[in-house]
Amino acid sequence: MPLVSLRPVLDAAMAHGYAQGAFNVNAVAQAESVIGVHEMFRSPAILQGADLANAFMGGRTDFQNGTLEDKKKGAKNIADAVKKYAEHSPIPVVLHLDHGRDFDSCVAAIEGGYTSVMIDGSSLPFDQNVELTREVVKYAHARGVSVEGELGVLAGVEDHVFAANSTYTNPLSAVEFFRKTGVDALAISYGTMHGASKGKNVKLRREIPIAIRECMNHEGLHGALVSHGSSTVPQYIVDEINALGGAIQNAYGISKEELKAAIPCGISKINVDTDIRLAVTRNLRELFRDRPELKTDARIGGVWELLDKNRAAFDPRAFLPPLMDTVMYGTGDDGTVALITDAMRRGVREAVGTLIVEFGSVGRAPLVELAGLDEMAARYAKE
Template identity: 70%
Template sequence: MPLVPLRPLLEASSKYGFAHGAFNVNAVAQAEAVIETHEMFRSAAILQGADLANAFMGGRTDFINGTIEDKKIGAKRIADAVGRVGANSSIPIVMHLDHGRDFESVKAAIEGGYTSVMIDGSSLSFDQNVELTREVVRFAHERGVTVEGELGVLAGVEDDVFAETSTYTNPMKVCEFFKRTGVDCLAISYGTKHGATKGKNVKLRREIAIASMENLRHEGIFGVLVSHGSSTVPQYIVDEINALGGKITNAHGIPLNELEAVIPSGIGKINIDTDIRLAVTRNIREFFVKHPEKQKNAVIGPIWKLMEEKADQFDPRVYVTPIMDILTTGKETDNPDILAVIDCIKRGVREVVGTLIVAFGSVGYATKIENVSLDEMAQRYRKGRA
């Protein structure tokens, strides 16, 4: 089926009390593996492209400096690829923009085929955040596209999203934010953190989610809360990477049982990025260690060289650049070495995504999600029925 808006997935998670994982992708093979795994578990799928990931997909290795033109190319490329896979899929699939930084980025994503967008105005004042978010909602809802906002500041690094310290979301402001902007869901700051260094023994402030949801219920407003910075950073994967020559230190995530405990408090979408990066890095390292002759291979040897130079890093975008063209375009290849690397990527995705689909409880809900097209959704917003 064609890509669907996020809204019906949010409604299902709210009705049945489970959460959808939302998984960041930077390569066509990753997108395919995310979708295949959700099909296997009969769960709807949310794929995310971060603003800068769109620049990377647009062909920029220095994606930090990506222009709006790069993002447009990248957004269309990934949405087209996901749309192609989705066309033959029986599950609902959403393509969501993660951390849209301004109106232009959001527009580039929607025009490229994204069916859901986040606008992150969390670094602005409350009123400016409302203003920007409302502008995005107006543009997106006219096209049936779902919108996620953000209130409160998360510490940590995610692409160019960076904050030194967290400011917890004020639950008294959540209701006002939904009312004034019309967003469908909202990322809150309640103890999670972007990146792999979340510190030991994180405790989430579930009461922030509970209070926010109570306020919304009182006012009869539909809303779902979103958990960012929620990677679990599986310790076994970190240990394996380091045993294979990696140098990752101080890596800690959100304990899985903490995440499972917040789902009944109104968290219906949980963003995961770091875990996939870690699993992919472990698999590619393992491949090169098991096949040392490939370390000097003309085509994929340069990947190993970059991995060794940057042994403390685990973002595949810093070391897969030698075969980036194939990864971002999804172009067919019969080179067995490139196929071996792609297989490492796909297996990493399956391991993480499968684990979390089960943990977040979305198994089996694909058929319970209302089948709403973008046009139908736009009509609903117009009539004020959404």
């Protein structure tokens, strides 16, 4: 079926009391696998391409320095892959821009085929954040595309997003933000952190989403709350990576119990990236351990060289530059290259499948209203 916007998927989650996982992808094989595992559980699916993932998928291996043109190219590549695998899928699929850093990045994603975008103005003063977010909302809603904003600062590192300390979201400011911008969803800061080093035994401040939800209900405002920086960082995978020659230190996530307890407090979308990165990295290291002759293979030996050189890294983008055509377009996915993409697919299924079950979206696909972008644009125009 055609891709849908984020709004109806989160409306269903709010109405029925579960959370929708949102999973980041950086390669065609990952997009295929995320959709496939959601189909297996008959769950709606939210695939996310981060702003710099678009640069990477545009062929920029030094994606931190990606240009707008790189992002435009990459957005189309991701969207083409997601549309290909969603076309005959029985579940609703959303393609969402994660951490759009400016208006132009959001426009590039929408023009490339994204059906939902996040504009991250959380580092700006409140009024400037409102102004930027409102500008994106106006552009996106006219095209039926939903918008997520952010208020409050999460500590940690993820792509270009960095902050040394967290600033918790003020519930009253969140309500004002919804009212002034018209966003469909808002990422809040309530104790989560970006990256793999969140600290041991993190306790989320669930009173923050509770307060926001109660105030919004009182004011008659509509909108979903989003939990960023919510990877669980499975310790067994970290241990396996290190046993396979990796050197990952101080990697701790948010416990599944803490995340599940936040759902009835008002959290409807939970973002996960690091768990997928870890599972894929473990599988790649395992492949070369079990098949040492592949370390000198003409097609994939370069992947091993980067794995061996970057022992502390767990972002697959650090290891995949030798296979960029396969990453970007899915071409050349045969022979020994297929061993790499199989490892990636299995890692995605392992990380994502568990959380679909934990977050409660199993069997929820029929609950989502299948409104196309044109229909959503007409609805937004009436609001």
